[in-house]
Amino acid sequence: MGTTQLEAPQEPKYWHLKTVLGDALDSEFAVGEVLPNERELAARFGVARATLRQALEQLELEGRLQRRRGVGTTVAPPRIGVSVGPAQGSWPGEGNDAWRAIGCAEAPAPANVARLFGESARDDRAVHTIRRVRMTHAQPVATELLYIPPASVPGLPELLSPGAHAQAVLRELHRLELEGEDRAVELGSARAEDAKQLERLPGAPVLLVTTRYFASGRVAAASVATYRADTCRLTFGDAGAMQITHHGPNGNSEQRHAS
Amino acid sequence: MGTTQLEAPQEPKYWHLKTVLGDALDSEFAVGEVLPNERELAARFGVARATLRQALEQLELEGRLQRRRGVGTTVAPPRIGVSVGPAQGSWPGEGNDAWRAIGCAEAPAPANVARLFGESARDDRAVHTIRRVRMTHAQPVATELLYIPPASVPGLPELLSPGAHAQAVLRELHRLELEGEDRAVELGSARAEDAKQLERLPGAPVLLVTTRYFASGRVAAASVATYRADTCRLTFGDAGAMQITHHGPNGNSEQRHAS
DNA sequence: TAGTGGTCTAGACCACCTG
DNA sequence: AGGTGGTCTAGACCACTAG
Numbered sequence: 001m002g003t004t005q006l007e008a009p010q011e012p013k014y015w016h017l018k019t020v021l022g023d024a025l026d027s028e029f030a031v032g033e034v035l036p037n038e039r040e041l042a043a044r045f046g047v048a049r050a051t052l053r054q055a056l057e058q059l060e061l062e063g064r065l066q067r068r069r070g071v072g073t074t075v076a077p078p079r080i081g082v083s084v085g086p087a088q089g090s091w092p093g094e095g096n097d098a099w100r101a102i103g104c105a106e107a108p109a110p111a112n113v114a115r116l117f118g119e120s121a122r123d124d125r126a127v128h129t130i131r132r133v134r135m136t137h138a139q140p141v142a143t144e145l146l147y148i149p150p151a152s153v154p155g156l157p158e159l160l161s162p163g164a165h166a167q168a169v170l171r172e173l174h175r176l177e178l179e180g181e182d183r184a185v186e187l188g189s190a191r192a193e194d195a196k197q198l199e200r201l202p203g204a205p206v207l208l209v210t211t212r213y214f215a216s217g218r219v220a221a222a223s224v225a226t227y228r229a230d231t232c233r234l235t236f237g238d239a240g241a242m243q244i245t246h247h248g249p250n251g252n253s254e255q256r257h258a259s
Numbered sequence: 260m261g262t263t264q265l266e267a268p269q270e271p272k273y274w275h276l277k278t279v280l281g282d283a284l285d286s287e288f289a290v291g292e293v294l295p296n297e298r299e300l301a302a303r304f305g306v307a308r309a310t311l312r313q314a315l316e317q318l319e320l321e322g323r324l325q326r327r328r329g330v331g332t333t334v335a336p337p338r339i340g341v342s343v344g345p346a347q348g349s350w351p352g353e354g355n356d357a358w359r360a361i362g363c364a365e366a367p368a369p370a371n372v373a374r375l376f377g378e379s380a381r382d383d384r385a386v387h388t389i390r391r392v393r394m395t396h397a398q399p400v401a402t403e404l405l406y407i408p409p410a411s412v413p414g415l416p417e418l419l420s421p422g423a424h425a426q427a428v429l430r431e432l433h434r435l436e437l438e439g440e441d442r443a444v445e446l447g448s449a450r451a452e453d454a455k456q457l458e459r460l461p462g463a464p465v466l467l468v469t470t471r472y473f474a475s476g477r478v479a480a481a482s483v484a485t486y487r488a489d490t491c492r493l494t495f496g497d498a499g500a501m502q503i504t505h506h507g508p509n510g511n512s513e514q515r516h517a518s
Numbered sequence: 519t520a521g522t523g524g525t526c527t528a529g530a531c532c533a534c535c536t537g
Numbered sequence: 538a539g540g541t542g543g544t545c546t547a548g549a550c551c552a553c554t555a556g
Contacts, residue, residue, distance in 0.1 A: 010533090012543080012544060012545090013544075013545075014544080014545090015461060015462060018462075037521075037522060037523080038522080038523065039522090047545080047546085048545060048546045048547065048548090049546090049547085049548095050309075050544095050545070050546070050547090051544080051545060051546080053523090053524090054544085054545095056523095058448055058462055061446060061447075061448055061464065062446070062447055062448055063445070063446070067522095067523065067524095068522085068523075068553090068554085069522065069523045069524060069552065069553050069554075070521080070522050070523070070552075070553035070554030070555075071521095071522065071523080071553085071554060071555085072521090072522060072523075073522090073523080079445060081443065085442070085495070086496075180496065181496055182494075182495075182496045183344070183494070183495040183496055184340065184492050184493065184494045184495070185444055185466070185492070185493040185494075185495070186322070186338060186488075186491070186492040186493065187320060187321070187322070187446065187464060187466065187488040187489070188320075188321055189317055189320055189321055201524080202274060203274060203277075203317055205320065205446060205464070207444070207446065229445075229446040230446075232445070233443050233444070233445040234443065234444040234445065235441075235442070235443045235444075236344070236441075236442040236443070236444070236495060237345075237439065237440055237441045237442055269552090271524080271525060271526090272525075272526075273525080273526090296540075296541060296542080297541080297542065298541090306526080306527085307526060307527045307528065307529090308527090308528085308529095309525095309526070309527070309528090310525080310526060310527080312542090312543090313525085313526095315542095326541095326542065326543095327534090327535085327541085327542075328533070328534050328535075328541065328542045328543060329533075329534035329535030329536075329540080329541050329542070330534085330535060330536085330540095330541065330542080331540090331541060331542075332541090332542080460543080
């Protein structure tokens with residue numbers, strides 16, 4: 001032996017670890033089962049805890065693990081498919097879409113949101129801002145800020161209790177005919193406020209879904225929703241019944257696709 | 260002073276750092292500008308390099324920074340909006356959709372893909388597998404594996420060169436009438452193979468877009484596309500012209516939405 | 519109170535790019 | 538060759554959860 005060892009250690013330790021752990025999860029662990037703690041795992045694999053943690057972070061990012069401070073690391077269930085596409089309730093709050101309003105306010109839209117409404121509403125007054133949470137299987141999967149310009153809900157009743165006010169704004173909004181929607185998805189990290197509602201730590205990876213609702217030839221409402229990236233798979237179209245993808249066990253697909 | 264310091268150091272250093280750096284990016288740096296190197300930044304802020312790196316990682320995750328080994332850390336341009344929704348070329352490869360086939364093969368579908376085709380094709384023979392890359396602004400933004408069962412392309416000509424074969428399969432596919440599509444988006448990390456094509460390191464955060472194409476009352480094709488999460492914003496519908504969201508400067512939206 | 523994951527440090531070496 | 542970011546180590550302490 002000696003220098004004859006031609007192994008390719010090009011592969012970082014944490015990457016190799018991730019693979020090994022991932023395989024172990026598929027073959028030796030059941031969903032919900034708790035793994036040994038980080039210090040023991042690190043010792044068992046002969047690496048520093050920081051290195052072990054790098055591997056765990058990746059697996060958590062891929063939705064295979066769930067870590068909770070003070071509790072432990074458990075094997076995560078497959079991601080939940082949550083429908084965000086059209087072909088459903090159309091307007092926000094229409095149909096049984098599992099959103100729950102938890103607050104509302106009237107304030108000038110922040111710059112990034114004002115942009116969604118286009119040039120027209122540049123110097124607009126305060127917009128109705130509704131904060132909602134989306135629950136699935138008794139777990140919070142998303143928070144959302146819904147922005148509705150006063151012009152979209154002209155016939156609004158008197159000042160009401162915060163809860164009732166949100167209901168009233170949505171009800172008024174539904175009187176309009178929805179002409180179409182627009183959507184964008186990007187990666188982000190949870191702001192402190194959102195993180196708390198999603199029961200995650202600040203900075204946790206999230207999927208930001210920005211939506212524009214069109215009616216009366218203009219943007220009648222807009223929203224920015226924050227979905228937990230670890231537990232959610234966003235579905236569009238009638239993909240509700242689509243099976244999981246789960247970059248998993250044999251999903252590694254080590255075939256030649258080459259050239 | 261002394262114990263009178265009631266500051267809330269609950270906020271982790273890296274989180275605070277991220278905020279400070281983020282603000283600095285907006286006010287003092289131009290897109291493309293290179294930041295001081297990590298060792299100097301760490302010293303300047305009085306933290307260990309690992310802590311500084313945690314902040315940079317977050318900013319990179321949010322698409323605000325771009326780091327390249329051996330080169331440096333630069334301020335990233337706003338994310339590129341790439342259209343993935345319907346209302347475009349419909350079939351993959353139809354229209355000018357900036358995809359370029361770089362290889363193809365016939366092999367049994369991996370388990371996770373076979374699932375997309377439903378029960379019917381459980382024990383199916385090899386499927387056509389086409390690997391494509393999507394370019395935008397001369398940069399690779401996505402790689403894709405397109406799976407097409409032989410049944411979907413019956414009239415396929417003789418064995419051709421790898422490149423021509425991919426073209427032929429797609430051309431045959433276009434003869435079918437597309438009845439609808441299905442889509443799911445989730446967070447993942449780049450496999451080594453994809454990472455290379457996307458000019459990123461293995462494990463880089465990506466958005467996995469799984470699509471099913473329906474024709475003749477069944478799934479005629481399916482694909483798993485891997486988009487760079489740092490540089491891309493996926494758009495659906497006619498959101499092509501939608502302005503950036505950019506969780507940015509004043510986007511922090513420190514208003515009360517409370518209850 | 520004991521045990522977990524989360525944060526932080528101060529170093530070291532490596533892989534990669536550029537001049 | 539020199540500088541960059543990427544990986545890794547071996548510690549320490551903190552915040553949280555649970556029995």
